[in-house]
Amino acid sequence: MNLRFETAGTLTPICSKTHLAFRFHLPQPSDELHIQFSYVPKRLEDPVTAEREIKTALHRDATEKQQQALIERWEEFFPLQNLITVSIDDPEGFRGSAHRHDPVQLHKLSETEASPGFTAGELPKGIWTVTLSVHCIVTPDCHYELKVWEGEGE
Structure with a gap:
């Protein structure tokens, strides 16, 4: 080598x-x-931090029409990587x-x-x-x- x-x-x-x-x-x-x-x-294994980050991203990136349904299912995006x-x-x-x-x-x-x-x-x-x-x-x-x-x- x-x-x-x-x-x-x-x-x-x-x-x-x-x-x-x-x-x-x-x-x-x-x-x-x-x-x-x-x-x-x-991975980010901390669910409290992940929930906050996922919801922040959904508010920022999803349309108003999509936000509520996605925010209710935030756990589907967990764990973050x-x-x-x-x-x-x-x-x-x-x-x-x-x-x-x-x-x-x-x-x-x-x-x-x-x-x-x-x-x-x-x-x-x-x-x-x-x-x-x-x-x-x-x-x-x-x-x-x-x-x-x-x-x-x-």
């Missing part, structure tokens, strides 16, 4: 609807690249994305194979970008970790 990039951080609800772009350098073409991403917690997704760009452009709900993800890129959502092909030298799209953070904080390495295994 040849570690190329590693970071970790904490997100809060104010970070929702933002993107974090992390750049790393491959000094020479590579045969295989791995991207490991995880975040915790996945954090959502962060991953996209990758190589020096030449977009290589794909993993818009999944999984809080733990391991992606592989090589010339002959790639994880679903990504494109197999040459792994050129240069500046690569891993973008974390922070769709929604509903918990008071959410910790993430991102690691990129070349070669097999960890």
